[in-house]
Amino acid sequence: MATTTTTSTTAPLPALGGDSTPASLEARDVSAWFGDHKVLDRVSLTMPAQQVTALIGPSGCGKSTFLRILNRMHELIGSAALAGQVLLDGADIYDRGRRITHARRQIGMVFQKPNPFPAMSIYDNVLAGLKLNGVRATRRERDGLVEECLTRAGLWKEVRDRLRQPGGALSGGQQQRLCIARSLAVRPRVLLMDEPCSALDPTSTRRIEQTIHELSQEVTIVIVTHNMQQAQRVSDQCAFFLAEQGTPGLIVEHGPTGAMFTSPRDNRTADYVNGRFG
Numbered sequence: 001m002a003t004t005t006t007t008s009t010t011a012p013l014p015a016l017g018g019d020s021t022p023a024s025l026e027a028r029d030v031s032a033w034f035g036d037h038k039v040l041d042r043v044s045l046t047m048p049a050q051q052v053t054a055l056i057g058p059s060g061c062g063k064s065t066f067l068r069i070l071n072r073m074h075e076l077i078g079s080a081a082l083a084g085q086v087l088l089d090g091a092d093i094y095d096r097g098r099r100i101t102h103a104r105r106q107i108g109m110v111f112q113k114p115n116p117f118p119a120m121s122i123y124d125n126v127l128a129g130l131k132l133n134g135v136r137a138t139r140r141e142r143d144g145l146v147e148e149c150l151t152r153a154g155l156w157k158e159v160r161d162r163l164r165q166p167g168g169a170l171s172g173g174q175q176q177r178l179c180i181a182r183s184l185a186v187r188p189r190v191l192l193m194d195e196p197c198s199a200l201d202p203t204s205t206r207r208i209e210q211t212i213h214e215l216s217q218e219v220t221i222v223i224v225t226h227n228m229q230q231a232q233r234v235s236d237q238c239a240f241f242l243a244e245q246g247t248p249g250l251i252v253e254h255g256p257t258g259a260m261f262t263s264p265r266d267n268r269t270a271d272y273v274n275g276r277f278g
């Protein structure tokens, strides 16, 4: 783990994982189970660095399970099991000897429902991940990081004069951007987003999409979305998941987003992206 000095400096805090450059993620033959229910079957997908990859598909086909596997959250569920590999810039995050916290620090997650600590101040919400990891920083470093992360999340101008107010007092869309700022504070190399706009109104949704666009050069993004317009607006590439008639989920087709929507190779993809099912 990178150490952080406590001397007064304007230099940015280093990444907890030692490297904050955007990383590629590659899933190789990933299968997943809950008990004896197999929910994913040999899913392989490359999610290139500095790109936004959208995971689309009908409810229950395993998109969220796949996303949770990408940062080792799946294994927190008692009945869960998995097979296959997940490579972060070529190194398997599931290698024996590699600690779960190592993957978590480098691969952040933003959830469907904004989940800031409601009674905690906006300022402290942004720093919550650092505190959890025992990182010490000067006041100046903390101030700098809070401003930087809120700016990157597109929230700074709206909250700069009320940083000591509780996170729970913000609107839903602002809370979601606060959660993005909190994720960014530990300098992840990949950001996973599980339907981050599904609880938001259209204006807040567009603001989050703008944030995703602005962040995409700095951090690799993988987003689950049910909204086909959103997938087209925010992503560079798409993967279409499907679980047919009680079979485990798999990827039917993946590729550049434009091609997936204008000239899909598989009829099932065409039916799904054109709203004929799901």
Ligand SMILES: Nc1ncnc2c1ncn2[C@@H]1O[C@H](COP(=O)(O)OP(=O)(O)OP(=O)(O)O)[C@@H](O)[C@H]1O
Binding pocket: 034, 039, 057, 058, 059, 060, 061, 062, 063, 064, 065, 066, 077, 079
């Ligand atoms: N904690 C769990 N325990 C048991 N089964 C689960 C659990 N979580 C998900 N499943 C099952 O795994 C399968 C895939 O679920 P998952 O949530 O990954 O799909 P999804 O494509 O993300 O769905 P949605 O779009 O509705 O969120 C489903 O059959 C679901 O019932």
